[in-house]
Amino acid sequence: MKKTYKISNFIISLVLVLVAVLFMGFIGDYWFEANDDVLIKDLLSGAYTGAPEGHNIQMLYPISFFFSLLYRVVRSLDWYGIFLCGAQYVCVFIITHTALKTCKKLENKSAVVLFMLLFSLGAIGAHFLFIHYTFTTGFISGTAAFLILMHEKGEDKNFEAALILIFIAFLLRSEMLLLTLPMVCVAIFIRWLLNLTKEEFFDCLRLFGAIVTALVIGFVIHQIAFSPSQWKEYNAFFEARTQLYDYQYIPEYDENKEFYDELGLDKSEYMLLENYNFGLDDKIDTSVLTEVSAYAKARRSDEQPLPSHLKQAFSEYIYELHNFSEQKSYLEPQSYFPWNIIVIALYLGVLISYLIPRENSSNKENLRVVGALALLFACRTTLWIYMIMGRRVPIRISHPLLFIEIMIMFAILLKRAKKSGNYPYKILFIAAVLSVLAIPNQKAVITAEQKSRELMRTHYDALYDYFADNKENFYFVDTYTSVSCGKDMAEGEALFSEKLFDRVDNSFANHDLMGGWGINSPLTKKKLAKAGFDDMQSALLTDKAYFVQNKSESIDWIKDYYEYKGLDITVEQKDVVADAFAIYEIREK
Numbered sequence: 001m002k003k004t005y006k007i008s009n010f011i012i013s014l015v016l017v018l019v020a021v022l023f024m025g026f027i028g029d030y031w032f033e034a035n036d037d038v039l040i041k042d043l044l045s046g047a048y049t050g051a052p053e054g055h056n057i058q059m060l061y062p063i064s065f066f067f068s069l070l071y072r073v074v075r076s077l078d079w080y081g082i083f084l085c086g087a088q089y090v091c092v093f094i095i096t097h098t099a100l101k102t103c104k105k106l107e108n109k110s111a112v113v114l115f116m117l118l119f120s121l122g123a124i125g126a127h128f129l130f131i132h133y134t135f136t137t138g139f140i141s142g143t144a145a146f147l148i149l150m151h152e153k154g155e156d157k158n159f160e161a162a163l164i165l166i167f168i169a170f171l172l173r174s175e176m177l178l179l180t181l182p183m184v185c186v187a188i189f190i191r192w193l194l195n196l197t198k199e200e201f202f203d204c205l206r207l208f209g210a211i212v213t214a215l216v217i218g219f220v221i222h223q224i225a226f227s228p229s230q231w232k233e234y235n236a237f238f239e240a241r242t243q244l245y246d247y248q249y250i251p252e253y254d255e256n257k258e259f260y261d262e263l264g265l266d267k268s269e270y271m272l273l274e275n276y277n278f279g280l281d282d283k284i285d286t287s288v289l290t291e292v293s294a295y296a297k298a299r300r301s302d303e304q305p306l307p308s309h310l311k312q313a314f315s316e317y318i319y320e321l322h323n324f325s326e327q328k329s330y331l332e333p334q335s336y337f338p339w340n341i342i343v344i345a346l347y348l349g350v351l352i353s354y355l356i357p358r359e360n361s362s363n364k365e366n367l368r369v370v371g372a373l374a375l376l377f378a379c380r381t382t383l384w385i386y387m388i389m390g391r392r393v394p395i396r397i398s399h400p401l402l403f404i405e406i407m408i409m410f411a412i413l414l415k416r417a418k419k420s421g422n423y424p425y426k427i428l429f430i431a432a433v434l435s436v437l438a439i440p441n442q443k444a445v446i447t448a449e450q451k452s453r454e455l456m457r458t459h460y461d462a463l464y465d466y467f468a469d470n471k472e473n474f475y476f477v478d479t480y481t482s483v484s485c486g487k488d489m490a491e492g493e494a495l496f497s498e499k500l501f502d503r504v505d506n507s508f509a510n511h512d513l514m515g516g517w518g519i520n521s522p523l524t525k526k527k528l529a530k531a532g533f534d535d536m537q538s539a540l541l542t543d544k545a546y547f548v549q550n551k552s553e554s555i556d557w558i559k560d561y562y563e564y565k566g567l568d569i570t571v572e573q574k575d576v577v578a579d580a581f582a583i584y585e586i587r588e589k
Helices: 002-027 035-045 061-073 079-100 106-128 133-150 158-172 174-193 198-225 229-247 254-263 267-274 286-299 306-322 339-355 363-389 395-420 423-469 522-530 556-564
Strands: 474-477 511-513 545-550 569-577 581-588
Touching: 002 079, 002 106, 002 423, 035 061, 035 079, 035 133, 061 079, 061 158, 061 198, 079 106, 079 133, 079 158, 079 395, 106 133, 106 339, 106 395, 106 423, 133 158, 133 174, 133 395, 158 174, 158 198, 174 198, 174 363, 174 395, 229 286, 229 522, 254 286, 267 556, 306 339, 306 363, 339 363, 339 395, 339 423, 363 395, 395 423, 423 569, 423 581, 511 522, 556 569
Parallel strands: 474 511, 474 545
Antiparallel strands: 545 581, 569 581
16 A cells, blocks of 8 residues: 555656646747856857866866766767756656655645646746756755655655755855755754754754765865866956956946056956956956956945945845735846745745644644744845845846745645644645746746747847858857847847757857856867967957957947057958848958
8 A cells, every 4th residue: 555655646746747847848948048057058068168078167066077977978968958957847746756745635635736736837937948057956955955844764765865955956056055055954953943852953963964064075076176276267267257247347447547557457458348358358367357346346336334235125125025016027036926925825824734723732832833934034034135235136046045935834834734634735725826826927928038039049040050150260259249139139039048959069169258257267278279279369360260249339449459459450341140240350451
């Protein structure tokens, strides 16, 4: 009988995932959410340097190396995309299967299945189709928190599975795992708080110790792999670039000429900072980016005193709690429906499941769960305030935080079902209803996003076909052109990204950006060397190199730059691709 239950739970969980896969496949296609994942994929697959690379600064070395091995075995598959898509669906399977094992009655199983399916479609929805490694990391972390709370000693391996998931998440996107780690720790503490036994305390302590040990091991391996001097230099450059472009701004040249003169930057070199094409000049190094970032930070006119900033952040946080408006577009910030209303329903539901029926509740248990919820809410509030004050709350970060919070309360409800009967499952049914209300909005958002991305593809597919048809040449692409057609964008056209599992070509790409987070790494030098170049500045003047920029944008900046360097050049437009991209030949007279 027990074996039959196991098989049925496995089949039900598998069918649920298949339904989700089919539904998502019916309403849309799979894409990388942003161009970050595209470059990561190119590094791992060998499209960037010509050989799969294990060094990828956006994730830790062990998992990068693992992906590079997969690409070395079978180069034609999109292993990175397969992993991101598969990991999210596997997490849904794990959560559903684990939850079903606690259900004895058919109606209770139905409530769990209904909640997981509708929550997947109505809340997670578009994240299954528009993949970003940051969201996937949060998804994995939330699954681990759920397993920790659902663990039954001697009956399952949930602690071990959670440890593995946390380790994978850390390797995939360490910053996101560390952001969600306080919630994982809260899940561990809640587990002990709801049991309050000496044995449970030491079990939780050992788990916490194992997690810390695993993270340290992963970090140490990464540090060893990036210990060569050229990678240390690039790490410092990457951090300086991140601070300047993600958190500060480029001070205007004319108003700050004295500063730039002291820094040794002419206006033509400043323009490389402004248009993000700093890879053209080796002079723009870590120290330059650090100096500009520090100067910009000191001059920020919108920098508020801490009390005022904290007050404003708290106001935005309160708005997040009760902003139940539907999502207007996929990447719209502050899009929290139905996540936030499900969170509220589950907080109330957990309290109700402990208070009703009274004969199965004790004051001590009630006090413990109130303490657990208070701790969870305090942790989530702290994380949200931290993010808001940092001025960056994209949905790929905010939604995973809501997900892990929901998973923690989902687990608490299931564990309480032994004493509260059907009450926890009624709460799950309410959460399922709230989820289903959002499905039409999810479908509309996905449809609109699909349309905007297909518009984008008409331009960028043509550009990439042009590169492929001219393999004997090499193309240096203006950084902002690589993500947008600028003035030549069609109405509603999305920024550049790639569709997964379509037009997969992991052979050496005869083009590169002139800026961005990947530039100036040892892999940039390796790519240039493979193409026969020493550096970008001199390469652009050779017979087989061309420059690509939106045709409606001025190229005076590049003329001014070479003139400042003492070079007399000619710039001739050789071609126009998709009525959007101009191909320029830059040569010395």
